[in-house]
Amino acid sequence: MIVKKLEDIVGTEQEVDGGNWVSRRLLLARDGMGYSVHDTVIKAGTETHIHYQNHLEAVYCIEGAGEVETIADGKVWPISAGTIYALDQHDEHYLRANQGVDMRMVCVFAPPLTGREVHDESGVYPLLTES
Ligand code: 9YT
Numbered sequence: 001m002i003v004k005k006l007e008d009i010v011g012t013e014q015e016v017d018g019g020n021w022v023s024r025r026l027l028l029a030r031d032g033m034g035y036s037v038h039d040t041v042i043k044a045g046t047e048t049h050i051h052y053q054n055h056l057e058a059v060y061c062i063e064g065a066g067e068v069e070t071i072a073d074g075k076v077w078p079i080s081a082g083t084i085y086a087l088d089q090h091d092e093h094y095l096r097a098n099q100g101v102d103m104r105m106v107c108v109f110a111p112p113l114t115g116r117e118v119h120d121e122s123g124v125y126p127l128l129t130e131s
Contacts, residue, residue: 002031006039006045018044018118029112036112042066042103051092054127056110058086064103069094079103082125092123 004026009015014025020043027037042048042064065080071092077085086091098101117125 002027003092008038014115016076016116016118018048020048023107025113025115027112029114029128031112035108035110038107038109038113039104040105040107042105043099044095044102045095045099047094047096049092049123050095051123052109052126053089053090054111055125056087056090056106060083060084060106062106064097064101066097066103068092068097069096 006024007025009024009026014028016023016025018088022041024039024041024045025036026039027033027035028035044064061079061081061083063081065078067078068085069076077083079085081088111127111129113125114128114130115127120126
């Protein structure tokens with residue numbers, strides 16, 4: 001059994017600042033679950049270009065509001081607390097948080113992140129494995 005609290009992660013190296021977002025990485029590859037789980041804050045008023053070519057991600061909004069736009073077709077979906085989206089096609093997208101309030105998301109990645117990944121200039125995370 002693994003039990004952790006968000007307060008155990010905050011301020012450690014499992015809290016990663018990506019600029020537009022801060023990701024508190026609750027479960028990682030080394031926890032052996034086959035996926036990673038993050039509590040991520042998307043800063044108010046930001047737009048982030050993301051393209052997880054090496055990962056599948058599901059994102060469940062629990063606070064705040066914004067939108068996600070898939071770049072291939074220009075579709076825009078509003079996001080608010082209680083909305084989940086899943087990048088089942090490795091969809092390249094923009095993630096936007098509305099002005100004035102941060103968005104808080106629970107993110108699940110498969111394969112799991114190992115810990116310190118941040119987006120490269122194309123919005124991609126590298127595919128890393130525990131050595
Ligand atoms: C929703 C999203 O993809 N935000 C970027 C950060 C990422 N979820 C992470 O590393 O937690």
